[in-house]
Amino acid sequence: MLALLVADGASGSASAVRLACDRCVLEVSVSGAGATVLSKTPRRNGDGHPSRGLVHATNPVSAGLEDLQLTVGEGPCLDAFASGGPVLVADLAAETARWPAFTPAACELGAAAVFSFPLQVGVVRLGSLDLYRDTTGPLTREQLADALILSDFATEGVVADLDGHSGDDVSWLADSHEQVHQAAGMVKVQLGSTTDVALMRLRGYAFAHAMPLADVARQVVERSLRFTDSEEGQ
Structure with missing residues (x-):
């Protein structure tokens, strides 16, 4: 079997x-x-x-x-x-x-x-x-x-x-969340925060709006969604 x-x-x-x-x-x-x-x-x-x-x-x-x-x-x-x-x-x-x-x-x-x-x-x-x-x-x-x-x-x-890659390297996979990391960098700059805080804000927004995290990231990268210290707005 x-x-x-x-x-x-x-x-x-x-x-x-x-x-x-x-x-x-x-x-x-x-x-x-x-x-x-x-x-x-x-x-x-x-x-x-x-x-x-x-x-x-x-x-x-x-x-x-x-x-x-x-x-x-x-x-x-x-x-x-x-x-x-x-x-x-x-x-x-x-x-x-x-x-x-x-x-x-x-x-x-x-x-x-x-x-x-x-x-x-x-x-x-x-x-x-x-x-x-x-x-x-x-x-x-x-x-x-x-x-x-x-x-x-x-x-x-x-x-x-x-084989041929570091055990810590997952870049050989097609990472559907690559934009998440780019978006986190942009939100980090917008908030003047750490990357961990930026990711928490992205995840929180996705969860609160019942959206996939990848969709939120795409909006940030496309600049249709911007994060501020007090609120997020489109």
């Missing part, structure tokens, strides 16, 4: 990550899966938050959950990356205190349970494999074992793509 992944994924590392996500839906009985690479290394604008690149998502909800975590700066993906261990939440609605910004928005997207697994080699963490269900309930022992195998398989695909 899962042993066939080795042969099926041999044609390319990107397809290996895609295959791992697709097999999670089948073998782990989840509604969707996504794999994300993260880095703790600050980018050129001084951003101290992990930069990230979505490798693959099986459906729009999975992609939306990844984007949401970047927007609010919290969630199972970031916790799994920080801790180096799985984050298993069988009833997401009960985790409002843990993730006050992520949980209600994720439930609105359609997630009822979330399971995140770090992609890591030894002590080196590369990202996470993130699964969700549209119904509550824990993983069975067999499903958990399969998810761990598939996270290792996804890690192999990411490592293959990292």
Whole structure:
């Protein structure tokens, strides 16, 4: 069963990550899966938050959950990356205190349970494999074992793509949030603040207006949205 992944994924590392996500839906009985690479290394604008690149998502909800975590700066993906261990939440609605910004928005997207697994080699963490269900309930022992195998398989695909790159460099991925970093630099100048404060203002605006962070960033870069010390206005 899962042993066939080795042969099926041999044609390319990107397809290996895609295959791992697709097999999670089948073998782990989840509604969707996504794999994300993260880095703790600050980018050129001084951003101290992990930069990230979505490798693959099986459906729009999975992609939306990844984007949401970047927007609010919290969630199972970031916790799994920080801790180096799985984050298993069988009833997401009960985790409002843990993730006050992520949980209600994720439930609105359609997630009822979330399971995140770090992609890591030894002590080196590369990202996470993130699964969700549209119904509550824990993983069975067999499903958990399969998810761990598939996270290792996804890690192999990411490592293959990292060949020739620093482990802290995710620029080889098509980062859909590149404008976020450019926008953060512009807001930093507008506010006379640090980059962390600029990112908080961007994330806060996105969350308050129920907008993807990338859309807010695009408006800033296009100069149709400007931030001030007291208010934001178009």
